[in-house]
Amino acid sequence: MQNIRLLDCTLRDGGYINDWNFGFENIRDIVSSLTRAGVDIVEVGFLRNVDYDPDRTRWNTVKELKSILPADRRNVLFSGMALHNFYDIDKLEPWDGTGIDLIRVTFHDYDITEGLEFCRKAQEKGYKISCNPINIMGYSDEGVLWLVEQVNKLHPFAFSIVDTFGSMHQQDLDRIVSLVDNNLAKDISLGLHLHENMAQSFSLAQSFLNKHLVGRDVTVDASLLGMGRTPGNLCIELMADYLNLNFGKQYDIDCMLDAIQDHILPIREKEPWGYSPPYFLSARYNLHRNYAEHFLSKGDLSNRDINHLLSRIAPEKKTAFDASYADELYAAYKDHRINDAAARASLQKKLAGRTVLCLAPGASLSTHKAQIEAYIAAERPLVIAANFIPADFSADYAFFTSGKRFEKLAARPCPVLATSNIAGKADYVLDYNSLAGAFQLGSNSLVMLLHLLADLGVREAALAGADGYGPDGENYADKRMKNHTPRGSEYNAAMAKAIRAQGLTVRFITPSHYEKE
Known part of the structure; x- marks a missing residue:
């Protein structure tokens, strides 16, 4: 029996x-x-x-x-x-x-x-x-x-x-x-x-x-x-x-x-576990699970992006995870080289002589709204939002590097700048590769925006909503934007370093873990 x-x-x-x-x-x-x-x-x-x-x-x-x-x-x-x-x-x-x-x-x-x-x-x-x-x-x-x-x-x-x-x-x-x-x-x-x-x-x-x-x-x-x-x-x-x-x-x-x-x-x-689409995708292609984890850790990929990346892994690379190989795929996927000289020249003229305020989607946009409004009233800056359209402030431009954020745009109350990895129509398209690589833990829209501003001759910028990541995980003004990739002090320190490395003088209008590091 x-x-x-x-x-x-x-x-x-x-x-x-x-x-x-x-x-x-x-x-x-x-x-x-x-x-x-x-x-x-x-x-x-x-x-x-x-x-x-x-x-x-x-x-x-x-x-x-x-x-x-x-x-x-x-x-x-x-x-x-x-x-x-x-x-x-x-x-x-x-x-x-x-x-x-x-x-x-x-x-x-x-x-x-x-x-x-x-x-x-x-x-x-x-x-x-x-x-x-x-x-x-x-x-x-x-x-x-x-x-x-x-x-x-x-x-x-x-x-x-x-x-x-x-x-x-x-x-x-x-x-x-x-x-x-x-x-x-x-x-x-x-x-x-x-x-x-x-x-x-x-x-x-x-x-x-x-x-x-x-x-x-x-x-x-x-x-x-x-x-x-x-x-x-x-x-x-x-x-x-x-x-x-x-x-x-x-x-x-x-x-x-x-x-x-x-x-x-x-x-x-x-430390929760349970069904998750990226791990379904790794199973779909019979891959080592670390490929899904590696691409998830980049923080700027949608599930659709991860699907396309995992589908490209060669048969001989499936069983044993190869981080260098995964990074090569990631770079190639992001590699949409274009000649953006005309877009840059036009933006440079519009930025000339202007004070710039960069808005990130942190919770302090809501908790410190009065301080931001006072700064805008006093300085009359050119306002650029990074990877979102702010609900409570009028932006002169919105800068997008994430396809998953760009795809969700319901309306465009201001001109849109987008990097060349994004499929879709934008008012200004900028070469992704020339802006990426400034951040050791992947790509980050705020760092890429500061990099662009420095390239265009801006020497000072103010930041609001660039809160960084606290222990409670509630970091966004709009909770629908929450990034579920675990981040903490290590990420904050790397961001602080990357912000300083862009060569601009940066002023934080709202409290930020990036300023403390």
Whole structure:
């Protein structure tokens, strides 16, 4: 009869959210809760070449992790995960029944031999072994069959289908499960590890279980509340409930819910995870998730932009993230070189002899409206808004470098300046490349505007609404403009430096973190 196991990987995969810093007592309580819930396999973290920290679920030796295991193990298997080149196998103590029982070993398609050799050595030390090849979706059918043949020679406890990039559809699951089940030795358990990029993990896990593979033990990975690197994993509480209702299991859901309430929800309040369009797009193209994160961090790309950028990644670059290559794509995408001499000459004439006030969309536009109005009345400056049209002030020009902001313009009460990366009609089009590159953390419309003003001979400028980023995250006068990319003191310091570097004398009319740095 088929044996179905449920494996919890909260303390391992979930650790990507909080740098594995759960806290010693929390770790012990989570392990205890999962054990009392009757979870079949509890993964307690990574085996890594690291200094021991009792508050983190990265372990240098098996001896270290024994302190968080319950006295009553209740027939639960405890596991750890190792990447062969991140852990020295010689440090692994022989299995003695008091530590972890199972070691899940991951490896890429380019280091299969090294990964399987690590498995063999761990197996010789008495541990059950699971082979977890990274990104099974990146293998051809022939590649899967060859890998299964090598795994059969090793004959481990388990082999896992790992959808690393969350790109698996139903037809992919059907194909890969058929290939593996028909060729893997029947006494090797078959596992499934899914991610939530396309919000399909629960559906795919149900389909996997409903195949009722004859004579084959199966394991499904999940985590409390789906905790894992955005967008997250399959939720173990949902999977346990499904198994209770349909497969006669008796997992204690209350223990899981208590662990979520006490330990996981406080983490998610600080570092949320869940479905997100950029990670759907990374799954759509079966890419390393870091490409989506890298392009998100630029702060000036719409989801549509990210879609187009991810679609251009070459097949040989998909599996391993290459930051330099990603930056080349980004630069090329932004590279809309034009001859803007005529536009610059016209603007230079209009700016000659004028005081300039640059408006950014910070919350101080509302909180310090009276001060800004007083400055405008006294100085009568030429007003230029950066990447928005202000609601409470009349701008002489609006300067746009972001396509996603430009596309939302409902009306144009003033002439519009736009950089050449933007598709759409503007009154003045300026070469993007000549203005970009002045900011180390990506492109920024305010810095680019100051750069332009300096190029056009302006030597002094006033700033309002250039607030910078505070800890509460409420930084915009119009909350619809909120940028969800996390930013803080590092970004503020880089902006302060970039503003000063443009060569203008800058006066802040409203309070700014950029002025404080």
